Amino acid sequence: MPRPIQATIHTAALHHNLTRVRQAVPDAKVWAVVKANAYGHGIERVFKGLRGADGFALLDLAEAERVRHLGWRGPILLLEGVFEPRDLELCSRLGLWHAVHCDEQIDMLAAHKTQVPHRVFLKMNSGMNRLGFTPQRYRSAWARLNALPQVDEISFMTHFSDADGPRGIAHQMAAFSTAAEDLPGERSLCNSAATLRHAAAAGVRADWVRAGIVMYGSAPDFPENNADHWALQPTMTLATRVLAVQHLQAGDSVGYGSRFTADGPLTIGVAACGYADGYPRHCDTGTPVLVNGVRTRLVGRVSMDMVTVDLTPLIASGMQLGTDVGFGSEVTLWGRASNGSMLSIDEVAQAAGTVGYELMCALAQRVPTVVDGAV
Ligand SMILES: *Cc1c(COP(=O)(O)O)cnc(C)c1O
Numbered sequence: 001m002p003r004p005i006q007a008t009i010h011t012a013a014l015h016h017n018l019t020r021v022r023q024a025v026p027d028a029k030v031w032a033v034v035k036a037n038a039y040g041h042g043i044e045r046v047f048k049g050l051r052g053a054d055g056f057a058l059l060d061l062a063e064a065e066r067v068r069h070l071g072w073r074g075p076i077l078l079l080e081g082v083f084e085p086r087d088l089e090l091c092s093r094l095g096l097w098h099a100v101h102c103d104e105q106i107d108m109l110a111a112h113k114t115q116v117p118h119r120v121f122l123k124m125n126s127g128m129n130r131l132g133f134t135p136q137r138y139r140s141a142w143a144r145l146n147a148l149p150q151v152d153e154i155s156f157m158t159h160f161s162d163a164d165g166p167r168g169i170a171h172q173m174a175a176f177s178t179a180a181e182d183l184p185g186e187r188s189l190c191n192s193a194a195t196l197r198h199a200a201a202a203g204v205r206a207d208w209v210r211a212g213i214v215m216y217g218s219a220p221d222f223p224e225n226n227a228d229h230w231a232l233q234p235t236m237t238l239a240t241r242v243l244a245v246q247h248l249q250a251g252d253s254v255g256y257g258s259r260f261t262a263d264g265p266l267t268i269g270v271a272a273c274g275y276a277d278g279y280p281r282h283c284d285t286g287t288p289v290l291v292n293g294v295r296t297r298l299v300g301r302v303s304m305d306m307v308t309v310d311l312t313p314l315i316a317s318g319m320q321l322g323t324d325v326g327f328g329s330e331v332t333l334w335g336r337a338s339n340g341s342m343l344s345i346d347e348v349a350q351a352a353g354t355v356g357y358e359l360m361c362a363l364a365q366r367v368p369t370v371v372d373g374a375v
Helices: 011-024 035-039 044-052 062-070 084-096 104-108 133-146 170-180 192-197 312-316 347-353 355-360
Strands: 008-009 031-035 056-060 076-078 095-099 118-124 151-158 208-213 236-248 266-273 287-289 294-297 308-309 330-336 369-374
Touching: 008 011, 008 044, 008 330, 008 347, 011 044, 011 056, 011 192, 011 208, 031 076, 035 044, 035 355, 044 062, 044 369, 056 062, 062 084, 076 236, 076 330, 084 104, 084 118, 095 104, 095 170, 118 170, 133 151, 133 170, 133 266, 151 170, 170 369, 192 208, 208 347, 287 347, 330 347, 347 355
Parallel strands: 008 369, 031 056, 031 208, 056 076, 076 095, 095 118, 118 151
Antiparallel strands: 008 236, 236 266, 236 330, 266 308, 287 294, 287 330
16 A cells, blocks of 8 residues: 555635636636646646636746646647747647747747747736836837737736735735736736735726646635635645554653654654655644544654644544544645535645645655545
8 A cells, every 4th residue: 555645636626716717707707827737737637627717827837738638728828938949849849838038938939930920918917026028128028029010919918926925915006017017918917815805996907817836725815814714625635644653641742853843742643744855844843733533733843754743632622532533544734624614725834934835835745635626
């Protein structure tokens, strides 16, 4: 028997979260962002749940090929555009739409031989300072693109740095609106946080939203709001089982570095999940975890293949050690337990000083993953 650890991808939850995005922006077309192997879920595993989107957005050309291979004939957008000239051949062949964020990409297009002009998204750097043309250079980039026979329709995009926080999007909206004003074409501005928090505001044109984390049931603005607030459902469960039980006495310590010492008798379970499975090593004593669907906490340090969990709340709730809880008990690291209890990946991420995005993306290859297929 393999180790009892398993990840489950919830098709119905993906479908539900897409519906939530549609409710938030009823008039927008929705890019389901499936970069980074669908935020660690697996592109093939999320496809059924997300195929109701208007298009798929990603970065990696091999991932675009996988989406086409699944039979998707609709739009696919390369969010960073092409990296070298021959990537344009694949765009022509597979009908990929692509961002254009720098002069070098326009040069490549100008030199590209194709029968089929490309649909492109011209990217503005409106303040994030990663990719895109500055507002000052935006119109000349557009004019250059617009003159190329290799280019079909031009759309306009930018990306917000603070849609999830107090600074908001107004400063970037102002830069974008001024420079892109009356340029003809569709706009794609909002990521998940902007879609939920700002897309309804006046002046935020959302022809296409780019919804990533919200599709995977994580609140883009946690802890200000949680997944329940936005009525999102977790799309990934990471679960394992108890391998061993230890009975500690006052003064006994647990795990590497003896980071946790019991101050009285304590029963702990040893669960088959560690940082080599993608569970963050930065989680420490106190990180929430479910055992048999009951909320408890980690004790001691996360090791490569194991974590140790406090069984006190289970015993206190009346479960009998050895019969109701013990070897083989279900341990839910995040997602939903068999009894229906939920543990949000955002809470676990917070305990590790990071965000749900990173935990999903870090799910390790060695974790067997199944799709819970009901829609
Ligand atoms: C990843 C990405 C998104 C999605 O961001 P979320 O916060 O996950 O919604 C949107 N736009 C671009 C350009 C991205 O790279």
